[in-house]
Amino acid sequence: MASIFKSSPRAKKYTILYFDHNGKRRKKTGTADKVVTERIAREIENRVALRREGIIDPKAEAYRDHEARPLAEHLDAYAAHLADKGRTRAHISLTVSRARRVVALFRGAPLAEIEAGNSATKELARAADRLMAWTAKARLSDLTVERVQAALATLREKGRSLATCNHHATAISGFAKWCHDTHRLREHPLRGVERFNAEEDRRHDRRTISLEELHRLIQAAELGRRHNRMTGPMRAICYRLAVATGLRFSEIGSITPGSFDWHAQTVTVTAGYTKNGEAATLPLPRDLAHDLAAYVASLPPGEPIFPFPRRGRGAEMLRVDLAAAGIPYRDAAGLVFDFHSLRCETATLADQAGISPRVVQRMMRHSTLELTGRYTRPRAVDIEAAASLLPSLKPSTPGTETAALTGTDSRPLPGPSSVLPATENATDDLAPKRNRLTGKLLPIEGARTQNPVG
Incomplete structure (x- = not known):
């Protein structure tokens, strides 16, 4: 009792x-x-x-209890689950906000109301409040393929890229799958959500730059003024680290003085910050390790070595130095050079140095060689230069060989008995000849040919 x-x-x-x-x-x-x-x-x-x-049925009752709870509570529990898995705060915030945005959209929220118009703290807070208000009454049973697909269509109609739509689909589908795995839902309700073909709407294709331009970029950064909290020398050594290791912007942002092993000359990124969820230890070139050791020596332990801006991406920082170096952010073909392009430089320079594709794959920490191939982006001039380095196949006696290939060689060809023998009074010019490629008899110069038509 x-x-x-x-x-x-x-x-x-x-x-x-x-x-x-x-x-x-x-x-x-x-x-x-x-x-x-x-x-x-x-x-x-x-x-x-x-x-x-x-x-x-206790399970049926548990499903009813979960359905009675607001969907926002389940999203909070999902965020805690991601944190327990070691995901970064930025990753959790981005994933959950995307899932909330999908829910708000299929409940009728205008996109402009739930998205911040700028990066001001007040505007971000306003958009977050409206997003919470629109999702406050949502329940797990609201998650259906039709509603989510309609929300994704709204994002597309409002001008968002297909890749952005796919990111939102992944976020809400991942949440629904977790709800099913944790017995909050009887089944995965979003199993049939269709993604878009992002290749049809590529808005941010990247390019690489030449080694000379890369030197100019780093030199411009070294001599540049402070941008936000990053001084010019900070940016220069940051770019060098990005190209030497292939580390991503967020991975570099997680590096602290304790991430380095100066004896082995390596840097380690913890599993919580890598894309594949595995810790990465990468070697450093000797000159870069020497400069980094001097730079890190004066920094407090446990703090990131680069004071990256709290909001925004590395592209904004990089644009300052691109302009100073006279390098366009977007070229005539529409290809951009942003911070992630420095990672493309890693693969491209390694490929140009003749490093084995398998080794480049390990350097880039890619799962397949095909993915590494996407990061290897030679420029048109590099392809032209490579073509000029191919071995020449020109014949050693060009005049004779060319005439032979075209069938105009005046010398009689030794052939089988089918070749008509020359008479004693016949000259060399009247001797029958064969085309070296086709083996057919050539007409004798000066002789009349019979028209087969009439």
């Missing part, structure tokens, strides 16, 4: 203590009214008895 009590003289509400259908002791908070709490306790006892007799 359930019992009710107050845990302490100062407690305002009563506590209900009971045993569930499995005989496990449970505790539930009641109300400040003892009579109402006793009524709740009796209701609990009735449900336990029905479960014990098999009249109520």
Whole structure:
């Protein structure tokens, strides 16, 4: 039988203590009214008895309880799950906000109302408040393929790229799958959500630059002014580190003085910050390791070595130095050079140095060689230069060989008995000849040919 009590003289509400259908002791908070709490306790006892007799399915009841909770609570639990897996705060925030945005859109929210118009703190807070308001009444049963597909269509109609739409689809589908895996939903409701072909709407194709331009970029950064909290020399050594290791912007942002092993001349990025979820230890060139050691020596331990801006991406920082170096951010072909292009430089320079594709794949930490090939982006002039380095196949006696290939060689060809023999009075010019390629007899110069038509 359930019992009710107050845990302490100062407690305002009563506590209900009971045993569930499995005989496990449970505790539930009641109300400040003892009579109402006793009524709740009796209701609990009735449900336990029905479960014990098999009249109520405990799983079905658990599904009903999860459905009664706001979807926002499940999203908070999903965020905690991602944190337990070691995901970064930025990754969790981006994933959950995308999932919330999809829910808000299929509930009728205007995109402009739930998205920040700029990066100002006040505007970000306003958009976050509106996003929470639009998703406050949503429930798990609202997650259907049709509604999510409609929300993705809205994103596309509002000018978002197909890649952005796919990122939102991944976020909400990942959340739904987790709800199914944790028995919050009977089945995965978004299994049929279709993604878009992002190749049809490429808006951010990257390019690489020449080695000379890369030197100019780093030199311009070295001599450049402070941008936000990054000085010119900071940016220069940051670019050098990005090209030497192929590390991504967020991975570099996680590096602290303790990430380096100066004896082995390596840098390690923890699993929580890498894309594949595995710790990465990468070697450093000797000159870069020497300069980094001098730079890091004066920095406080445990703090990131580069004070990257809290909002925005590395492209904004890089544009300052690109302009100073006279290198366009977007070229005539529409290809851009942003911070991630420095990672493309890593693969391209390694490929140009003749490093084995398998080794380049390991350097880039790619799962397949095909993916590494996407990062190897030679310029048109590099392809032309490579073509000029191919071995020449020109014949050693060009005049004779060319005439032979075209069938105009005047020398008689030694052939089988089918070749007509020359008479004693015949000259060399009247001797029958064969085309070296086709083997057919050539017409004798000066002789009349019969028109087969008439």
